[in-house]
Amino acid sequence: MVRAAYIHIPFCEHICHYCDFNKVFLKNQPVDQYINSLLLEIDRMMQLRSNSALKTIYIGGGTPTALTAEQLDVLLKGIKSIIDIGKLDEYTIEVNPDSIEEDKLLVLKTHGINRLSMGVQTFDEGLLKEIGRTHSARSIKDAVKRSREAGFTNISLDLMFGLPGQSPSDFKKSLLEAIQLDVDHISAYSLKVEEKTVFYNRQRKGKLTLPPEEDEIKMYEILRDDLKQAGFKQYEISNFAKPGFESKHNLVYWNNEEYFGFGAGSHGYVDGVRYQNHGPIPKYLKAIEEGAKPVLQEHVVSEIERIEEAMFMGLRKREGVNRKQFEKLYNRSLEEAFSEQIDMLVKRGLLCSTKDSIYLTEEGLLLSNEVFEQFIAVLSE
Incomplete structure (x- = not known):
């Protein structure tokens, strides 16, 4: 039985230099039509799978909070009309520090969101500009403060290390800033230079200077040591939580369990089949309009593949x-x-x-x- 769903919002107000996720600039996009089509996809699937009792939902992107408060209200109200959110153990949405105003927080809270995953990456102002982020260190702190005041008791921050020109001491300073915000969960990932990104193009031209491997290892050691001292438990290679605040949704992936993937470019795993939806928004919208599954490709996972996946996903967990x-x-x-x-x-x-x-x-x-x-x-x- 499928107990988790990922919902993709592919719109961004700005494209970060390292990001290779399925996303488009928000301006001049058919956002309202996309939301309606997304809700149609969810509704059709849930009618087919009426026995599915979801326990976790994760709304990611892109930048979900690039939507207006009104658009978020339509999206979340629509989800609530299709799925019994009262049975969810965890309902997460990704937020950006500079696009999470009080009116949006109120909408999220009203419709049952109980976990915020905040894309921070670093508190270093110079590095924020280098990687193409638009927020500041100050706006991160303000966003956490506003979120707490709005009643959110489960806040996660995403950090990155191994960034261009970043030293271990630079990373330690950012990590300390994150710890001082007294959040409940911290994820930290090393930079991977992916194709079709600004960083990839710079690297090909010899214009991207990354830290040496020994510095990246040192940053990871700092991450583990400092968070342990601060009362965080490492429960996965890149994820640390205070007791009881482990990400239930992400554990679905690491436990190699099945999940729905909704939205343009999303991935899902249902009935032993991994699938990927159309990424280009026009193709996704057209499929929904025609009443078809918006699926680009499917792969039936063999028993051998399941076993191998169980190993390399399961070993990511500290247990x-x-x-x-x-x-x-x-x-x-x-x-x-x-x-x-x-x-x-x-x-x-x-x-x-x-x-x-x-x-x-x-x-x-x-x-x-x-x-x-x-x-x-x-x-x-």
């Missing part, structure tokens, strides 16, 4: 992969599936194996991608 749960789901033990890989990684000091689970060691955290690669394309059908 790792539970032996009993794995065997219950896949009718084989971890050793029956991956004895050679587990033995090799344990000997290298990258995995720890106990009677209950396997999980990344401290060194394994730093070399996680190398660990994950060991579980891909190794099983036979």
